Amino acid sequence: MDMIEKRLKDMFLRMERQATVDIVKEGLESGANPFDLLRACREAMEEVGDRFETGEFFLSELIYSAEVFKAVTAILEPGLVSGDEGGEVKGSVVFGTPRGDIHDLGKNIVVTMMRAQGFTVHDLGVDVPPEKFAEEIQRTKAHILALSVLLTPAFDSMREAISMLKEKGLRKDTFVIIGGGVVTDLVRENVGADVQTLDPTEAIRLCRNYLQEEFRSG
Amino acid sequence: MIQETMSGQERFEAVVALETPDRVPVMPLMTAFAVRAQGLTQGEGWRDVDKGFKAMLDTFHDLGGFDKLYKPNLFWPMIGGRFCSTPVRVLIPGRQLPEDSLNQIDERELFSREDYDKLAAVGWNAFWDEHYQVMSGGRTIEQVAVSQNRLLDHYIKEVDAYHRQDIHPLFGAYLDSTTMAFSMARTLTQFTMDLYEVPEKVKAAMDATCDDLIQNALDVISLTKIPLVFIVLERGSGFYYRPEVFEKFEWPYLQRYVDAFLSEGITPWFHFDTDWGINLPYLKDLPKGKCICDLDGTTDIFKAKEILGGHMCISGDVPAALLSLGTTEQVRDYCQRLIDEVGRGGGFFLTTGCECPIDAKFENVKMMIDVAKTYKGKH
Numbered sequence: 001m002d003m004i005e006k007r008l009k010d011m012f013l014r015m016e017r018q019a020t021v022d023i024v025k026e027g028l029e030s031g032a033n034p035f036d037l038l039r040a041c042r043e044a045m046e047e048v049g050d051r052f053e054t055g056e057f058f059l060s061e062l063i064y065s066a067e068v069f070k071a072v073t074a075i076l077e078p079g080l081v082s083g084d085e086g087g088e089v090k091g092s093v094v095f096g097t098p099r100g101d102i103h104d105l106g107k108n109i110v111v112t113m114m115r116a117q118g119f120t121v122h123d124l125g126v127d128v129p130p131e132k133f134a135e136e137i138q139r140t141k142a143h144i145l146a147l148s149v150l151l152t153p154a155f156d157s158m159r160e161a162i163s164m165l166k167e168k169g170l171r172k173d174t175f176v177i178i179g180g181g182v183v184t185d186l187v188r189e190n191v192g193a194d195v196q197t198l199d200p201t202e203a204i205r206l207c208r209n210y211l212q213e214e215f216r217s218g
Numbered sequence: 219m220i221q222e223t224m225s226g227q228e229r230f231e232a233v234v235a236l237e238t239p240d241r242v243p244v245m246p247l248m249t250a251f252a253v254r255a256q257g258l259t260q261g262e263g264w265r266d267v268d269k270g271f272k273a274m275l276d277t278f279h280d281l282g283g284f285d286k287l288y289k290p291n292l293f294w295p296m297i298g299g300r301f302c303s304t305p306v307r308v309l310i311p312g313r314q315l316p317e318d319s320l321n322q323i324d325e326r327e328l329f330s331r332e333d334y335d336k337l338a339a340v341g342w343n344a345f346w347d348e349h350y351q352v353m354s355g356g357r358t359i360e361q362v363a364v365s366q367n368r369l370l371d372h373y374i375k376e377v378d379a380y381h382r383q384d385i386h387p388l389f390g391a392y393l394d395s396t397t398m399a400f401s402m403a404r405t406l407t408q409f410t411m412d413l414y415e416v417p418e419k420v421k422a423a424m425d426a427t428c429d430d431l432i433q434n435a436l437d438v439i440s441l442t443k444i445p446l447v448f449i450v451l452e453r454g455s456g457f458y459y460r461p462e463v464f465e466k467f468e469w470p471y472l473q474r475y476v477d478a479f480l481s482e483g484i485t486p487w488f489h490f491d492t493d494w495g496i497n498l499p500y501l502k503d504l505p506k507g508k509c510i511c512d513l514d515g516t517t518d519i520f521k522a523k524e525i526l527g528g529h530m531c532i533s534g535d536v537p538a539a540l541l542s543l544g545t546t547e548q549v550r551d552y553c554q555r556l557i558d559e560v561g562r563g564g565g566f567f568l569t570t571g572c573e574c575p576i577d578a579k580f581e582n583v584k585m586m587i588d589v590a591k592t593y594k595g596k597h
Binding site for chain 1: 309319320325413415459538539540543548578
């Protein structure tokens with residue numbers, strides 16, 4: 001690994017936003033490939049996720065690193081316009097907070113982490129009507145629907161959204177993952193989702209596992 | 219039914235003191251649920267304080283009564299212009315939200331990173347005296363004070379009306395922890411960035427804020443005359459932050475809260491939203507049998523009993539999802555398990571995990587209350 005990429009990852013993992021941004025700028029000025037810099041940041045984000053899973057890092061490190069990643073990609077973006085993505089695209093996800101709920105803290109963290117790890121995320125925002133999810137799955141041909149809630153009235157909206165997938169014949173090919181403060185296995189069963197979790201890194205692992213199985217089964 | 223030999227208030231005082239009462243006390247933390255249970259829209263409950271009050275009272279009776287009443291109405295008591303919590307923007311049903319929705323907090327940045335220095339220099343109250351109008355987009359602090367004082371008058375009258383019926387509202391004031399207050403004012407993300415990038419500024423601002431927050435709550439309690447302070451905690455937990463953050467930004471202020479309130483004969487009620495599992499051992503340093511650890515269903519309440527049993531009363535934690543989606547049998551089984559395991563040896567208050575959800579099934583809430591009245595436990 002180039003020295004600059006190593007320094008970049010080190011600063012990223014030390015939760016040093018300004019230093020990370022400075023290294024990215026320095027790299028671009030010295031002619032480094034922006035895709036290589038992006039890849040280094042993605043690897044660092046993945047490392048943050050791994051350390052979160054082992055208990056070394058806390059949610060605050062996920063929150064902080066997600067902000068650093070956003071700052072870095074904003075700088076790199078102009079150089080990423082042409083050419084291929086520079087990283088493996090892991091899959092496509094439609095994400096949102098269903099109608100009746102405007103909370104998005106958890107969703108936003110997971111969205112940034114997913115993007116950092118190569119997922120294409122179609123973020124529909126908050127208070128999303130159930131029909132919008134099925135429409136977006138149809139439009140984007142995404143294989144994953146992710147729903148995040150903090151309030152119990154949004155259970156009905158989740159159930160409706162999943163039921164609309166069935167009506168449109170999309171349910172079989174869509175992996176539905178739900179999360180948020182009030183979600184339990186009882187909720188998963190009740191609304192008809194495939195999996196539930198409150199852990200952002202587990203959410204990504206579950207989605208990745210699903211896509212790998214899909215890929216294997218053709 | 220268990221033969222009752224104590225009043226609800228006596229039962230509550232017994233469990234706070236870690237004694238074993240005649241039966242486990244019980245209370246749903248109900249607000250929006252009660253409004254819906256009476257066939258009102260949430261908008262009606264919010265627009266008309268008398269309807270909000272009546273909804274609480276009628277639902278209390280419809281459920282067969284219980285040991286404490288969480289709130290007399292939908293609002294929180296505050297002395298005009300003196301904030302016990304961050305003055306967040308609450309989206310109200312029938313105004314900013316559909317008529318029968320649940321009220322929600324519109325979390326946004328209410329002050330900037332640069333404002334920490336100002337807070338450190340002048341403290342919480344003087345800061346908002348100056349900053350409130352800027353933050354709110356033109357509404358003056360005098361204007362908000364008028365409506366807060368009007369609601370406080372209602373609260374005091376409502377408490378009095380309940381006392382005349384031997385029903386005891388839970389708290390005299392509610393109060394954000396310092397971390398909660400600052401995180402809500404900056405948003406979770408920005409506050410987290412601040413903790414990494416300007417920790418000493420945050421600390422200095424908290425140092426200057428803590429006493430104002432305590433005094434504001436004491437002033438409210440001097441009027442409501444209920445010696446219990448409901449302390450809202452969520453954002454300082456181990457769910458979000460490593461223990462070093464808790465030790466620096468939450469725990470010292472919480473200890474100051476406890477010292478100040480206990481010295482005035484006021485019981486601190488810790489309302490712990492999110493998972494506080496790794497923080498619970500710290501609570502053993504607080505005086506024994508004086509506070510309540512209220513859990514929302516996210517912290518493992520059974521482990522909490524192992525840690526705090528015999529030292530601090532535990533309250534909780536029938537989960538929202540269980541009350542909304544579960545069967546009465548599932549609710550009964552869970553409540554019985556709580557009484558068996560967390561209630562063993564006393565010091566347990568059976569409550570909903572955080573607020574009773576708006577769409578809880580009435581029969582599930584009733585079941586929770588009935589279990590407390592009928593189930594002695596296996597101990």
